[in-house]
Amino acid sequence: MYLHSVSIIGFRIFESFSVVLDRNLNIIVGENNSGKTALIDAIRYALSTNSLDWIRVQESDFRSGHTKFSIQLKFDDVTARQAAVFAEHLTHELLADGRSRKSVLYVIASGSYAMPASLAEFSPHCTFVC
DSSP states (O other), X not given: OEEEEEEEEEETTEEEEEEEXXXXXXXXXXXXXXXXXXXXXXXXXXXXXXXXXXXXXXXGGBOTTOSEEEEEEEEEOOOHHHHHHSGGGEEEEEOXXXXXXXXXXXXXXXXXXXXXXXXXXXXXXXXXXX
């Protein structure tokens, strides 16, 4: 199984962003403030991993003027053994031949908050769906 694609809406610098990844090696390069860290953090949020950091949704995670964000990860090439572990979370997609199908795993994280009267009332909410 590998991370096939990432789709992001309303998260930090991204209004709407999608990228399809190579199964072997991906290199992320770009100018300062072009979204490299935002992309990695979006993946971390969706996977609920923290690598020794405590991840907490903050106001700065929402794109300016937005009150919601969505991060979708698609994992492809799910083996039979992996399918057994994630059976209740798998989706099946048709292949190009229109008859065969394959198992894929989507992980979705979304965040939202109500516009506060003051920042002291800021209370973000994040939901993770596997």
